[in-house]
Amino acid sequence: MLNFEFHNPTHIVFGKDTVPSLNRLVPHDARVLILYGGQSAERNGTLAEVRQALGDRAWYEFGGIEPNPSFETLTRAVEQVRTQNISFLLAVGGGSVIDGTKFVAAAAKYADDPWRILETVGSVIEDALPFGAVLTLSATGSEMNFNSVVTRKATQTKAFFASPHVFPKFSILDPTKTYTLPPQQLANGVVDAFTHVVEQYLTYPVEARVQDRFAEGLLQTLIEVGPKVVHEPADYDSRASMMWAATMALNGLIGAGVPQDWATHLVGHELTAQFGMDHARTLAILLPSMLSIRRESKRAKLIQYAERVWHITTGSEDERIDQAIRKTRAFFESLGVKTRLSGYGIPADAIDGLVQQLQAHGMTQLGEHSDVTLEISRQVFEASI
Amino acid sequence: MLNFEFHNPTHIVFGKDTVPSLNRLVPHDARVLILYGGQSAERNGTLAEVRQALGDRAWYEFGGIEPNPSFETLTRAVEQVRTQNISFLLAVGGGSVIDGTKFVAAAAKYADDPWRILETVGSVIEDALPFGAVLTLSATGSEMNFNSVVTRKATQTKAFFASPHVFPKFSILDPTKTYTLPPQQLANGVVDAFTHVVEQYLTYPVEARVQDRFAEGLLQTLIEVGPKVVHEPADYDSRASMMWAATMALNGLIGAGVPQDWATHLVGHELTAQFGMDHARTLAILLPSMLSIRRESKRAKLIQYAERVWHITTGSEDERIDQAIRKTRAFFESLGVKTRLSGYGIPADAIDGLVQQLQAHGMTQLGEHSDVTLEISRQVFEASI
Numbered sequence: 001m002l003n004f005e006f007h008n009p010t011h012i013v014f015g016k017d018t019v020p021s022l023n024r025l026v027p028h029d030a031r032v033l034i035l036y037g038g039q040s041a042e043r044n045g046t047l048a049e050v051r052q053a054l055g056d057r058a059w060y061e062f063g064g065i066e067p068n069p070s071f072e073t074l075t076r077a078v079e080q081v082r083t084q085n086i087s088f089l090l091a092v093g094g095g096s097v098i099d100g101t102k103f104v105a106a107a108a109k110y111a112d113d114p115w116r117i118l119e120t121v122g123s124v125i126e127d128a129l130p131f132g133a134v135l136t137l138s139a140t141g142s143e144m145n146f147n148s149v150v151t152r153k154a155t156q157t158k159a160f161f162a163s164p165h166v167f168p169k170f171s172i173l174d175p176t177k178t179y180t181l182p183p184q185q186l187a188n189g190v191v192d193a194f195t196h197v198v199e200q201y202l203t204y205p206v207e208a209r210v211q212d213r214f215a216e217g218l219l220q221t222l223i224e225v226g227p228k229v230v231h232e233p234a235d236y237d238s239r240a241s242m243m244w245a246a247t248m249a250l251n252g253l254i255g256a257g258v259p260q261d262w263a264t265h266l267v268g269h270e271l272t273a274q275f276g277m278d279h280a281r282t283l284a285i286l287l288p289s290m291l292s293i294r295r296e297s298k299r300a301k302l303i304q305y306a307e308r309v310w311h312i313t314t315g316s317e318d319e320r321i322d323q324a325i326r327k328t329r330a331f332f333e334s335l336g337v338k339t340r341l342s343g344y345g346i347p348a349d350a351i352d353g354l355v356q357q358l359q360a361h362g363m364t365q366l367g368e369h370s371d372v373t374l375e376i377s378r379q380v381f382e383a384s385i
Numbered sequence: 386m387l388n389f390e391f392h393n394p395t396h397i398v399f400g401k402d403t404v405p406s407l408n409r410l411v412p413h414d415a416r417v418l419i420l421y422g423g424q425s426a427e428r429n430g431t432l433a434e435v436r437q438a439l440g441d442r443a444w445y446e447f448g449g450i451e452p453n454p455s456f457e458t459l460t461r462a463v464e465q466v467r468t469q470n471i472s473f474l475l476a477v478g479g480g481s482v483i484d485g486t487k488f489v490a491a492a493a494k495y496a497d498d499p500w501r502i503l504e505t506v507g508s509v510i511e512d513a514l515p516f517g518a519v520l521t522l523s524a525t526g527s528e529m530n531f532n533s534v535v536t537r538k539a540t541q542t543k544a545f546f547a548s549p550h551v552f553p554k555f556s557i558l559d560p561t562k563t564y565t566l567p568p569q570q571l572a573n574g575v576v577d578a579f580t581h582v583v584e585q586y587l588t589y590p591v592e593a594r595v596q597d598r599f600a601e602g603l604l605q606t607l608i609e610v611g612p613k614v615v616h617e618p619a620d621y622d623s624r625a626s627m628m629w630a631a632t633m634a635l636n637g638l639i640g641a642g643v644p645q646d647w648a649t650h651l652v653g654h655e656l657t658a659q660f661g662m663d664h665a666r667t668l669a670i671l672l673p674s675m676l677s678i679r680r681e682s683k684r685a686k687l688i689q690y691a692e693r694v695w696h697i698t699t700g701s702e703d704e705r706i707d708q709a710i711r712k713t714r715a716f717f718e719s720l721g722v723k724t725r726l727s728g729y730g731i732p733a734d735a736i737d738g739l740v741q742q743l744q745a746h747g748m749t750q751l752g753e754h755s756d757v758t759l760e761i762s763r764q765v766f767e768a769s770i
Contacts, residue, residue, distance in 0.1 A: 001625040003400025008393070014642060015388025207622035209606040210629045217598025224594060237592035240386040244595045244642070257399065257629070 001208045004257040010144045011170040014244065016236070018174045019046070022053035022090075025132055025170045030088035032059040033081055035101050037066070037093045044180045046136060050092055060084050065093070068272065068279070069100030070153045071115065074107070081108045081129070089131035091168075094185075095140025098133050102148040102166040105129040118150055122161035133171040137181060138243040139189035139280070141196060141250025143171035156273045157361075173247065175239035183230050187335040188280035190226040193246035194219060194331075195283040199262050200255040202291065202301050203368040208258045215254045216308045221245045223309070223331060230335045263366035264290050267377050270357045275346060284332040284339045288325050289383035293376060295321055297369055341384050351381045386593040389642040395529045396555040399629065401621070403559045404431070407438035407475075410517055410555045415473035417444040418466055420486050422451070422478045429565040431521060435477055445469050450478070453657065453664075454485030455538045456500065459492070466493045466514070474516035476553075479574075480525025483518050487533040487551040490514040503535055507546035518556040522566060523628040524574035524665070526581060526635025528556035541658045542746075558632065560624035568615050572720040573665035575611040578631035579604060579716075580668040584647050585640040587676065587686050588753040593643045600639045601693045606630045608694070608716060615720045648751035649675050652762050655742045660731060669717040669724045673710050674768035678761060680706055682754055726769050736766045 013021050026032060032054060034047070041047045051059065062077045080086070081104060091101035105128040107114035116124055135143045142148070147162045178186070201215035221241055228238035248254070267290075268282030295302060299317065306312040306324035315323065329339045338344060355378050358364070366372035398406050411417060417439060419432070426432045436444065447462045465471070466489060476486035490513040492499035501509055520528045527533070532547045563571070586600035606626055613623035633639070652675075653667030680687055684702065691697040691709035700708065714724045723729060740763050743749070751757035 001400070001622065001629070003403065005396065005398050007396035011390065011392035012641075013390050015386070018388065207626065209609060209626040210602065210633060213602025213606055214599055217595065217602050221594040221598060237386065241592065241594040244386070248595060256397075 001211075001257040002206055002259070006252055006256045007164070008144060008167070008252055010168045010251075012144060012173060012247070013170060014173045015240075016174060016176055018172050019049045019134060020053045021172060022050060022132070022134070023055060025172075026054065026057065026088055026090065028057065030057055031084065031086050032057055032088045032090055033077070033084065033086040034059055034061045034090045034092055035065060035077060035097055035104065036061070036063050036091075037097050038064070040180065041092050041136060044177075046092060046134065046177055050090065050134060060086065065097045065100045067096045068149075068151045068158070069096045069103070070151050071103075071118070072153050074100050074103045074150065075114060077104045078107045078114065087129070089129055091131060091133040092136065094135065094137030095142040098135070098142040098168070099140070099148040099150065101131050101133070102128075102142070102146070103150050103161070105131050105166055106161075106163060115152075118152075118159035118161050120161075122163035122166075125161075125163040125165050128163070128165040130169050133168045134177070135171055135173050135243070136177045137185060137189060138178060138239075138246040139192040141193070141247055143168060143173065144247050144251040147250075158269050158273065173243050175236060175243045176234075178239050178243065179234045183336060184278075187230045187337050188278050189246060190222055190229055190242065190335055191280040191284045191332055191337055193242075193249045194222045194226075195264060195280075195287055196246075196249040197222075197254065198287065199264060200258060200260050202298055202305055203259040203261050204297065205300050205304070206258055211254050211256065211258050212304070214248075216305075218245050218249055218254065219309045226331065226335055259368040261368045263372040263377075266363050266366055267358065267372075267380065270354045270361075270363075271346075274350070274354065274357065275344070277344060281337060281344065284337045285341055285344075285384050286380055288329040288339060289380045291325050291328070292322075293379050293383060294367070294372070297371065341381070348382070348385050351378060354381055386596075386642040387591055387644070391637055391641045392549070393529060393552070393637055395553045395636075397529065397558060397632070398555060399558045400625075401559060401561055403557050404434045404519060405438045406557060407435060407517070407519070408440060410557075411439065411442065411473055411475065413442065415442055416469065416471050417442055417473045417475055418462070418469065418471040419444060419446045419475045419477055420450060420462060420482055420489065421446070421448050421476075422482050423449070425565065426477050426521060429562075431477060431519065431562055435475065435519060445471065450482050450485045452481045453534075453536045453543070454481045454488070455536050456488075456503070457538050459485050459488045459535065460499060462489045463492045463499065472514070474514055476516060476518040477521065479520065479522030480527040483520075483527040483553070484525070484533040484535065486516050486518070487513075487527070487531070488535050488546070490516050490551055491546075491548060500537075503537075503544035503546050505546075507548035507551075510546075510548040510550050513548070513550040515554050518553045519562070520556055520558050520628070521562045522570060522574060523563060523624075523631040524577040526578070526632055528553060528558065529632050529636040532635075543654050543658065558628050560621060560628045561619075563624050563628065564619045568721060569663075572615045572722050573663050574631060575607055575614055575627065575720055576665040576669045576717055576722055578627075578634045579607045579611075580649060580665075580672055581634040582607075582639065583672065584649060585643060585645050587683055587690055588644040588646050589682065590685050590689070591643055596639050596641065596643050597689070599633070601690075603630050603634055603639065604694045611716065611720055644753040646753045648757040648762075651748050651751055652743065652757075652765065655739045655746075655748075656731075659735070659739065659742065660729070662729060666722060666729065669722045670726055670729075670769050671765055673714040673724060674765045676710050676713070677707075678764050678768060679752070679757070682756065726766070733767070733770050736763060739766055
């Protein structure tokens with residue numbers, strides 16, 4: 001096991017009918033800004049519940065945070081925070097709204113150009129407004145971590161930052177809040193959480209037995225409940241297991257003390273930037289090819305993955321690896337997520353441009369061994385046609 | 386899954402050579418009281434390392450905290466805290482030292498009779514001195530939870546309390562600090578951690594898939610590394626997995642959203658009280674009988690345990706359950722821990738007295754269904770002869 005530090009102070013309130021606990025969790029003298037995305041939070045009644053729980057606190061609202069939240073939009077929210085003298089932020093939504101709220105929380109307390117927060121990957125953050133979250137979409141784990149991704153619309157740059165100052169104070173996870181989501185978003189959430197686990201698990205062995213077992217447990221859970229989440233409209237148990245699995249997939253726990261990869265995410269960002277493709281769909285396309293092409297450096301863990309997650313124990317090593325990758329792909333497809341570039345109408349001749357963009361963004365040495373070169377990324381794209 | 390709240394702010398620093406991080410974790414202006422148990426922390430050099438890391442901070446020491454830390458001893462530590470105007474406590478030891486430090490932290494800030502803290506199970510605690518821990522023995526999970534057990538020597542009463550004010554601010558987990566422990570303490574730690582998991586896992590199913598997988602992962606890890614921990618003196622990887630598994634076994638995570646049992650612990654306390662038996666040995670004796678006698682109400686989870694933890698998939702349900710319980714017993718015995726009362730020289734005619742003590746302590750409705758009556762406890766003792 002590698003040396004590590006683990007610290008996650010977010011207070012989780014999980015279960016049915018938990019939105020009223022806002023009254024206990026938000027300071028009574030707070031001036032609250034509720035941040036949300038589109039109109040679904042209004043339509044499905046969550047915003048009304050939130051307003052009621054806040055009682056006679058002074059609250060204001062900022063809507064319109066996009067999927068891939070933009071620096072431009074969030075900068076307007078920061079202005080509103082200052083104008084209205086806000087003391088507490090409340091994100092109501094999924095990963096994009098929570099990521100955006102993290103940026104607003106940090107930028108509101110930062111005197112210089114807020115773009116510096118992204119340029120420095122968060123290292124300039126010394127303070128942030130406190131904030132909580134009401135989660136309405138399981139996928140990114142943002143509800144229990146200190147990471148955020150913000151996009152600059154002007155340049156289509158996806159920028160990541162992290163800081164212990166932007167842990168949510170609390171997150172309310174009510175699985176019933178996901179009942180009204182469309183199947184595509186639900187499927188995206190399962191693929192996203194699954195890939196988060198794989199990025200922290202499928203590297204090379206370091207005798208981190210607890211982390212491996214936990215990662216395998218999350219993958220098994222997602223495999224078991226994923227199809228129900230997507231195809232059964234209001235099944236509480238599967239939504240609850242999905243919600244908790246997605247949170248645990250990226251709250252720092254399974255990644256503590258182990259090497260991490262993240263090449264699939266970073267290469268996938270170019271597909272989103274160039275074609276506006278949903279983040280999770282980029283992962284579904286690239287992950288199977290990534291695992292297949294990088295099988296030598298991942299061999300020991302791929303065989304462990306085949307055995308413990310997919311119960312594949314016969315055949316040569318490469319046959320077991322191939323079978324595990326086929327099953328991974330079939331799992332994504334079973335959720336209604338296509339796993340080939342061609343399924344999204346992206347032609348083979350787009351690959352040159354994608355590789356050029358990887359180069360322009362400095363993505364030339366990715367993965368747990370920094371050995372995912374542009375040439376490897378090209379092979380991954382080609383194997384994903 | 387049951388509704389739950391999860392909040393665990395303890396900062397974990399894990400790995401080799403991590404004691405020097407005390408210099409970063411303890412406030413620079415702190416007046417520190419180092420609390421420890423016997424002379425082993427001095428002999429093995431850990432105390433010297435701690436003193437060096439504290440640098441020029443004002444530090445004092447309080448040694449002699451017993452296994453099963455006593456109210457009487459801890460009350461003396463509280464006096465010293467007040468006399469020396471201590472602002473930060475540092476526990477150096479295992480679960481007993483950390484449990485004791487929690488009591489000192491709360492009592493130092495409590496104006497009335499400190500026994501009230503135990504009488505109220507911690508509910509009167511409104512503040513506590515901040516404290517950290519350097520863990521030298523893996524077993525209880527006290528390094529990452531807010532629970533404590535204190536014994537009143539005068540009456541041989543074991544009293545439990547809990548309060549979110551007594552989470553450690555940090556815990557340093559260096560697996561090499563366990564190298565000098567005797568095999569009996571190491572074996573006790575494995576049994577203790579294993580039973581902590583079972584108390585939160587082997588109840589009845591509530592579709593808590595993540596928690597089940599995590600619990601099974603911890604049990605599998607303990608089964609894999611337990612014998613190496615006990616029989617191989619300085620094997621880093623097994624000590625590291627044991628240390629992290631024991632912490633995760635009782636930090637609130639696997640118990641969130643599921644029913645919990647704890648009858649084995651509560652009945653076992655009587656064996657410690659009457660015969661001075663190590664806590665873990667009481668668990669090793671009682672757990673197999675407890676599972677066997679309560680198999681009807683635990684049937685579904687026992688079968689899951691047999692299959693997922695011990696890979697037992699053939700035979701009738703009762704055969705599978707019996708085999709899983711036999712394997713559990715054999716696992717404890719493989720660590721050098723006897724699993725029968727007779728192995729410790731306790732005769733069958735002691736049972737009447739033990740049952741009377743359970744009654745005197747109000748332990749008449751234990752377990753996840755409150756159906757472990759005195760009669761059931763008697764059967765468990767009789768099956769454990």
